[in-house]
Amino acid sequence: MRVMVIVKANAQTEAGTLPSEEILTAMGRFNEELARAGVLLAAEGLHPSAKGARVRFAGGHSTVIDGPFIETRELVGGFWLWQVRSIEEAVEWLRRSPFRNSNEELEIRRVFDAEDFGPALTPELLAQQQRRAERIDRN
């Protein structure tokens, strides 16, 4: 299965402060370990929200709101995509990460995969089923 591991933003990341040499090296080494284990699929850091924007839709209109956004604790600072056998395995990897000595909180979310899709779940499959049902009704 695949998981997304979400690293939350904090005051430093929102200020655009680059992490220390020490942290960058440690993270680099950890990513190498993940890659060597065949687990790492993707790893990306996000710029501070000041460089981003939000688009809000309502009643057919769209409004663009430029960053920064104030709820730092809920902002995404970066993410990984990992291939693991279980959520517990992802947890164990995090316990081996540079975060183990930090005060950070990370979130692990399961990614929808091919095997999660039973016949009724995707929009296109739903549409196909509908068409078949109509054909049956007509006959």
Add this chain to the structure above:
Amino acid sequence: MMSSVAMTATDVQRTVEAVWRIEAAKLIAGLARFTRDVGAAEELAQDALLTALEQWPKSGVPDNPGAWLMATARNRGIDQLRRRRMLSRKHETLASELEMEQQMSGGRIEASADDEIGDDLLRLIFTACHPLLPTEARTALTLRVLAGLTTAEIARAFLVPEPTIAQRIVRAKRTLRDAQVPFEIPRGEELRRRLSSVLEVIYLLFNEGYAATAGGDWMRPALCEEALRIGRILAGLAPEEPEVHGLVALMEIQASRLRARSGPDGEPVLLLEQNRALWDRVLMHRGLLALARGESLGETRGPYLLQAGIAACHARAASAADTDWILITALYDELARLIPSPVIELNRAVAVSMAYGAAAGLELADRLAADGALESYHLLPSVRGDLLAKLGRHTEARTEFERAAQLTQNLRESRLLRDRAAACARAAAT
């Protein structure tokens, strides 16, 4: 020292399983360096696993679970050697056993240098995939020692009874022990042969999962994942081997299509008819990177790189119409020279027809039919029927489709082929 939240027995069990998933291969590989016997190493590792399951619920999960397992396994190994020595009637210690005991007691408890672990893992991969072992033994043993799967999980993956898998693994270990297969990385010409065996095992595992229909047991797509993981590990350990990158590239790109391969009823959807929006771009990107890496090593491309190259042509095309059939044909030309096989030749015929027209492709398909090699393979008349229809030779096309319909076991496919035969009959009549 340990996770601060009190864990239930189930939590600990699941954590131990997760730790096992991460550590098993390294643990067994490291132990095998001392025991020089993969079977013995695996058994010591299993003992350590059982001890963890007993102790961690009470003592908590250790800070460095891998080191804990290794220390526990080594201690058990030392105990066993000492006990054997005491019980031996000869009262002589084999020099090798004493050396082994000393090696196990000495040395660091901490993890060895990355290079050492890497080498041990390579040794383990080569041993588990040894050509001495029958194929089904290699795949079972590989899943056991490299992926850390239980016998039950392996049995489910291959849809065979558990005792069958257990037997295969027992026999595999015994064969390796009896033949005194050395725990080493092969060199020179031997390396080529042994590597080929490893790649074959990994791709077999991948195909076992890939060929399964949707809606099956959860282990089937998971097999693709295990194979991919082992492939990636190998690519990290042997980065100078182009065919390893080729195999990884091929698997990543094929895996990128998993969601598009099955229709709503679980029926297979042909590549050219797949909804490309469902192709996984993360995996595709990784596949293309791996392909580039393999090709950058500059050697003559082997079969996996060539097949990956063909898969990449499809991956790069935004739609079926954008496919670079000329490049695909060139790759099939090279592949057919390397592996003269009628099935590859048939695929080449299809590629040629897409790149250079139906007549050119039909020439190759006719030659295959004349050879008689694919007499009971329904895809040959199916391809010939398609090409004949494109050339307006509807009566002949109809005959081919009817023959193909008879040759296939698959009801759905048979019906499709009969439909095409009927369409040709109508076209011939006008």
